Amino acid sequence: MVKALISTAASDRLAGATQFLSQFSSSTEILVISDTRAAADDFVRHYAREKGGTFGLHRFSLAQFAARTSVLKLAANSQLPCSALAELSQLSASESAKCFGIS
Numbered sequence: 001m002v003k004a005l006i007s008t009a010a011s012d013r014l015a016g017a018t019q020f021l022s023q024f025s026s027s028t029e030i031l032v033i034s035d036t037r038a039a040a041d042d043f044v045r046h047y048a049r050e051k052g053g054t055f056g057l058h059r060f061s062l063a064q065f066a067a068r069t070s071v072l073k074l075a076a077n078s079q080l081p082c083s084a085l086a087e088l089s090q091l092s093a094s095e096s097a098k099c100f101g102i103s
Helices: 010-021 037-051 062-076 084-099
Strands: 030-034 057-061
Touching: 010 037, 030 037, 030 062, 037 057, 057 062
Parallel strands: 030 057
Antiparallel strands: none
16 A cells, blocks of 8 residues: 655654554555654654554655665566766776776
């Protein structure tokens, strides 16, 4: 089940998220995706305090969630994620090999 709540008031968003999570048992696996990881952490801590504890709440920023899920697609194609530093490292290794006549 997916639910998106849009409001300019933070209190409305937090109340809606709390109401939504209250539909599930305290051990249900749920993804909490927020603008920032810190916001998701703060919400889950507040919710857990209110409910006396929870299990299975996984917190992500939207960027973290996108990165994690894209890894699955890459893995299915036998690929790995590549950072700018890894690209630079590969390029320098390749150019160094050319300089020394290694191909």
